Amino acid sequence: MTRGRPGGVRHNRDADWDAWPVADYLAENYRELHPVDIGVIRHHSAFYRRFAPGSLARSLEFGAGPNLYPLMLAAAASRQIDALEPSSANVDYLRDQLARGPDDSWDAFHALCRRLDPALPGTPAEALARVRIVPGDADDVLAGSYDLASMNFVAESVTEDFTEAAALCAAFVRSVRPGGHLVASFMERMPTYRIGTGPAWPACPMDADVLRSVFAPLTDSLRIDRVAKDRTLPEYGDTGVLLLTARRPEGA
Numbered sequence: 001m002t003r004g005r006p007g008g009v010r011h012n013r014d015a016d017w018d019a020w021p022v023a024d025y026l027a028e029n030y031r032e033l034h035p036v037d038i039g040v041i042r043h044h045s046a047f048y049r050r051f052a053p054g055s056l057a058r059s060l061e062f063g064a065g066p067n068l069y070p071l072m073l074a075a076a077a078s079r080q081i082d083a084l085e086p087s088s089a090n091v092d093y094l095r096d097q098l099a100r101g102p103d104d105s106w107d108a109f110h111a112l113c114r115r116l117d118p119a120l121p122g123t124p125a126e127a128l129a130r131v132r133i134v135p136g137d138a139d140d141v142l143a144g145s146y147d148l149a150s151m152n153f154v155a156e157s158v159t160e161d162f163t164e165a166a167a168l169c170a171a172f173v174r175s176v177r178p179g180g181h182l183v184a185s186f187m188e189r190m191p192t193y194r195i196g197t198g199p200a201w202p203a204c205p206m207d208a209d210v211l212r213s214v215f216a217p218l219t220d221s222l223r224i225d226r227v228a229k230d231r232t233l234p235e236y237g238d239t240g241v242l243l244l245t246a247r248r249p250e251g252a
C-alpha cells in the first residue's frame with residue numbers, strides 16, 4: 001500500500017515495498033513471454049555475449065523483484081550473482097524459487113535466453129544456482145563491489161522525485177568497479193502505475209533524453225536503445241521500453 005504525502009511527490013520511502021503484489025505482478029508481466037520481454041532479452045543477451053563464460057566474479061541485479069530472467073541472463077558470464085531486493089514479499093518469492101526450483105512459466109524465458117546465449121546453464125534451476133539473495137536496498141550497496149550491474153524497471157518505477165530517481169541511477173553506476181559494465185531497462189515516460197486493482201505505485205516519467213542527461217556525466221560508452229510499447233501488457237501509461245548499456249569510467 002502506498003502511503004503518499006498529501007500535496008507532495010511520493011518518495012521511495014513512502015511506498016510499502018513489503019506489500020508488493022507478487023502474484024498479480026507475475027500474472028500481468030511474467031507468466032508468459034511478451035513481445036517486450038523478447039526485446040529486452042535480445043538486447044541483454046547481445047550485451048552478455050561480450051563476456052567469456054564465467055569471466056566475471058560478481059554481478060549485481062539491482063532491485064531484482066520477482067523477475068528471474070535477468071538473473072538467468074547473468075549466469076553464463078558471472079560466477080556469482082547478487083539479487084538485491086528490499087521487499088520481503090519479493091525476497092520470499094526468490095527464496096522459494098531457489099529452494100524449490102523455478103515455476104514452469106520461467107521455462108520459456110530460459111529457453112529464449114539460452115538460444116541467444118548458448119553458454120547459459122542447461123536448465124532454469126542450474127542458471128539460478130549462482131544467485132545469492134541480498135535483502136536490502138540501494139543504500140546497502142558497497143560502491144565498487146561488482147564487475148557488472150543490471151537494473152530492470154527500478155529507478156523510474158519507485159519514486160516520483162526525479163532527483164531521487166537520478167540518485168538511484170548514480171548508486172547503480174557506483175555499484176560497479178571503475179571500468180565495470182552496466183545494463184538496464186526503463187519504462188519510457190511511465191506515470192504512476194497500478195498492478196491489478198491495487199494502489200498506485202510511485203513513478204517518475206523518463207525518456208531517452210532524460211536518461212542520457214542522467215547517465216552521460218557518470219559513464220562511458222553509453223548507448224540507449226528502445227523497444228516499442230507492448231500492447232499485450234496492461235496499460236501502464238508508458239510509451240515503450242528504453243534499454244541502456246554503459247561502463248563506469250576507468251579511474252572514476
Ligand SMILES: C[S@@+](CC[C@H](N)C(=O)[O-])C[C@H]1O[C@@H](n2cnc3c(N)ncnc32)[C@H](O)[C@@H]1O
Nearest residue numbers: 017063064065067087137138152153154157158
Ligand atoms: C517495478 S519493480 C521491478 C522488479 C524487477 N526488477 C523486474 O524486472 O520486474 C521495482 C523493484 O524495485 C524495488 N525497489 C524499491 N525501492 C528500491 C530501492 N530503494 N533500492 C533498490 N530496489 C528498490 C522494489 O522492491 C521492486 O522489486
